[in-house]
Amino acid sequence: MAHLKKAIWSWSAMQPARDASPVVELSSVDLTYQSGEVEVRALRDVKLRINGGDYLSVVGPSGSGKSSLLNILGLLDRPSGGEYRFEGRDVSDLSEGDRTALRGQRIGFVFQEFHLLPNRTVLENVMVAMLYNRWPRPTRERLARDSLERVGLGHRMDFRPGKLSGGERQRVAIARATVARPSLLLCDEPTGNLDSATSEAILGLFEELRDDGLTLIVVTHDEQVSAHARRTVSMWDGSLSEEDRGG
Amino acid sequence: MDDPLPRSRLSVRDLVSEATAGLFARPGRTLLTVLGTVLGIGALVATLGIAKTAGNQIIGSFNELAATSVVVSSDRGFFGGEAPRIAIPWDAEDRLTRLNGVIAAGSMANVSVGADLTRSVPINDPLGQTEFQISMMAASPGLYAAVRGTLSTGRWFDVGHSQRADRVAVLGRGAAQKLNVVRVDQQPVIFVGEVSFVVIGILVNVDRQPELLNAVIIPEGTAQALYDLESPETVQIDTEIGAASLIASQAAIALAPGEPGLLRVQKPPDPEDLRRDVEEDVNALFLILGGVSLLVGAIGIANVTLVSVLERIGEIGLRRAVGAARRHIAAQFLVESTGMGLAGGIIGTSLGVLVVVIVSATRTWTPVLDPWVPLAAPTLGAVTGLVAGVYPALRAARLEPVDALRAGG
Numbered sequence: 001m002a003h004l005k006k007a008i009w010s011w012s013a014m015q016p017a018r019d020a021s022p023v024v025e026l027s028s029v030d031l032t033y034q035s036g037e038v039e040v041r042a043l044r045d046v047k048l049r050i051n052g053g054d055y056l057s058v059v060g061p062s063g064s065g066k067s068s069l070l071n072i073l074g075l076l077d078r079p080s081g082g083e084y085r086f087e088g089r090d091v092s093d094l095s096e097g098d099r100t101a102l103r104g105q106r107i108g109f110v111f112q113e114f115h116l117l118p119n120r121t122v123l124e125n126v127m128v129a130m131l132y133n134r135w136p137r138p139t140r141e142r143l144a145r146d147s148l149e150r151v152g153l154g155h156r157m158d159f160r161p162g163k164l165s166g167g168e169r170q171r172v173a174i175a176r177a178t179v180a181r182p183s184l185l186l187c188d189e190p191t192g193n194l195d196s197a198t199s200e201a202i203l204g205l206f207e208e209l210r211d212d213g214l215t216l217i218v219v220t221h222d223e224q225v226s227a228h229a230r231r232t233v234s235m236w237d238g239s240l241s242e243e244d245r246g247g
Numbered sequence: 248m249d250d251p252l253p254r255s256r257l258s259v260r261d262l263v264s265e266a267t268a269g270l271f272a273r274p275g276r277t278l279l280t281v282l283g284t285v286l287g288i289g290a291l292v293a294t295l296g297i298a299k300t301a302g303n304q305i306i307g308s309f310n311e312l313a314a315t316s317v318v319v320s321s322d323r324g325f326f327g328g329e330a331p332r333i334a335i336p337w338d339a340e341d342r343l344t345r346l347n348g349v350i351a352a353g354s355m356a357n358v359s360v361g362a363d364l365t366r367s368v369p370i371n372d373p374l375g376q377t378e379f380q381i382s383m384m385a386a387s388p389g390l391y392a393a394v395r396g397t398l399s400t401g402r403w404f405d406v407g408h409s410q411r412a413d414r415v416a417v418l419g420r421g422a423a424q425k426l427n428v429v430r431v432d433q434q435p436v437i438f439v440g441e442v443s444f445v446v447i448g449i450l451v452n453v454d455r456q457p458e459l460l461n462a463v464i465i466p467e468g469t470a471q472a473l474y475d476l477e478s479p480e481t482v483q484i485d486t487e488i489g490a491a492s493l494i495a496s497q498a499a500i501a502l503a504p505g506e507p508g509l510l511r512v513q514k515p516p517d518p519e520d521l522r523r524d525v526e527e528d529v530n531a532l533f534l535i536l537g538g539v540s541l542l543v544g545a546i547g548i549a550n551v552t553l554v555s556v557l558e559r560i561g562e563i564g565l566r567r568a569v570g571a572a573r574r575h576i577a578a579q580f581l582v583e584s585t586g587m588g589l590a591g592g593i594i595g596t597s598l599g600v601l602v603v604v605i606v607s608a609t610r611t612w613t614p615v616l617d618p619w620v621p622l623a624a625p626t627l628g629a630v631t632g633l634v635a636g637v638y639p640a641l642r643a644a645r646l647e648p649v650d651a652l653r654a655g656g
Contacts, residue, residue, distance in 0.1 A: 076568065076649045097572055101255045104570015111652065115565040119272035131265070132255040132570040180569070 060235030108177030283544025284591025292599025348490030353390025363440030401448030564651030588632015
């Protein structure tokens with residue numbers, strides 16, 4: 001895995017100096033929405049502080065508010081109350097255009113369903129992540145190749161996603177999520193569609209990314225996944241509580 | 248205090264390449280969708296081209312005959328039965344051939360023969376009819392050239408026949424057939440009433456004044472002497488191409504210097520007007536057809552783009568997640584639908600031009616097409632695609648990224 005080490009080195013060099021300043025700070029965040037006649041409180045008084053380089057897993061049963069939390073963190077949704085500071089900036093009342101730009105530049109997403117474009121090559125799929133971010137075209141391709149090398153898919157660049165295994169597809173998605181050098185990687189059930197051996201490989205990749213200084217938040221209900229994380233918080237009926245592991 | 252965030256952006260080149268990739272993702276469907284626009288634009292271009300070509304062709308054939316014909320007649324009132332208000336002079340032919348631009352001129356008049364029947368040499372044939380009511384016309388020597396006549400046999404009469412009031416006649420084709428006269432080398436004789444005429448020629452065809460073909464035609468001098476013909480009624484003038492309007496204005500003055508307004512002059516209609524009429528007739532119907540096909544094509548594009556938006560909800564969610572603003576999503580689908588319209592426009596224009604050329608070739612016409620048509624038609628196709636894409640693009644842009652990511656899994 002020599003190429004991996006080299007890629008990691010260049011990755012680290014690009015990251016801002018790691019310090020105690022929090023990447024994510026939620027204070028008393030509420031989220032309510034109307035579902036027909038009923039008002040649903042998806043998040044209640046959520047407080048969460050995640051420092052740069054943290055590896056956090058969010059566990060909880062279905063409907064407990066995990067996905068809502070992820071949407072708030074990923075700037076895909078806006079809290080109904082409370083304050084969200086991302087990299088020290090209050091993003092609760094940013095305009096939609098600013099949230100979109102911030103999301104595209106600082107946050108990476110990994111989904112359970114991969115969300116790869118079926119008719120584009122692996123390389124093009126990774127380059128999509130830099131399409132809207134002012135990167136010059138040649139740089140985009142170089143970074144995408146680097147990113148794919150890092151997840152061990154250097155030999156699959158010109159394949160279409162349909163030809164790849166589930167594990168390979170998720171690695172493409174991770175390469176896409178990290179290629180634009182975000183500070184926060186949000187993963188929604190990243191191993192939900194994978195067998196346990198493949199999951200282990202993906203989790204190993206997450207470890208490496210964390211070691212590079214990336215902040216990871218993984219939503220899962222898989223014990224195996226949350227066991228890898230340094231911190232685990234659990235959600236129950238919209239409320240969040242932190243499990244103390246002494247770390 | 249915070250640094251202003253750099254906005255999301257998408258270069259035109261990237262936008263076009265993303266949209267192209269979207270179109271080529273399902274080439275079969277894209278092709279079928281484009282077909283509607285191809286038909287619409289093709290029909291429009293072919294219609295405009297064929298109308299223009301046909302219109303131009305009309306001028307071409309028109310020039311040869313009608314555009315060189317001027318007819319002057321004495322005004323006999325609305326129903327034609329009154330005595331002429333002014334007589335056309337006997338020397339009309341001489342007066343007119345002096346005008347520059349006149350190739351030939353000749354005068355003619357109906358001769359009243361009362362109830363006299365016409366027959367050839369009497370044969371007692373109890374079964375067949377031997378006597379006929381055939382109209383008689385008096386003509387000047389120059390009329391033969393002025394109507395562009397063709398004789399099958401014999402000759403036309405000349406000035407001498409007219410001056411001597413010779414009893415000679417040229418038979419029109421129809422009259423000759425009735426009288427059973429097919430050759431003139433033995434100087435056949437016909438009788439009109441009790442008056443005999445020697446047939447000196449048979450007129451088989453004329454380009455103008457076709458009533459001559461059914462008549463017995465005698466020299467004007469003969470008609471004057473035998474039937475008291477007062478004056479010619481009609482003058483036929485054959486002009487050079489382009490001279491018809493000028494001759495029309497001069498002819499009346501040449502024939503009746505005192506009262507030119509009393510003569511009726513028929514000149515060829517302006518070929519430009521005629522061509523415009525034809526073009527408008529052809530255009531109106533087929534442009535509607537083309538417009539309808541184009542509308543159907545637009546609905547097809549709108550439909551397919553909408554389906555494509557619904558199919559690609561996951562892709563839309565992903566693009567929003569990686570920083571695409573709503574306008575970028577809308578732009579991508581708009582460029583895709585515009586691209587389909589443009590492709591349909593270009594293919595349709597090519598096919599339309601091809602149709603014009605093929606139709607012209609089979610009719611040996613010269614294909615004519617306004618230069619703006621092949622330029623504007625693809626643009627019209629693109630605009631059609633653009634308009635068709637507006638609703639699907641707005642639908643795509645309005646999707647919330649959260650919903651799109653959830654629904655598109």
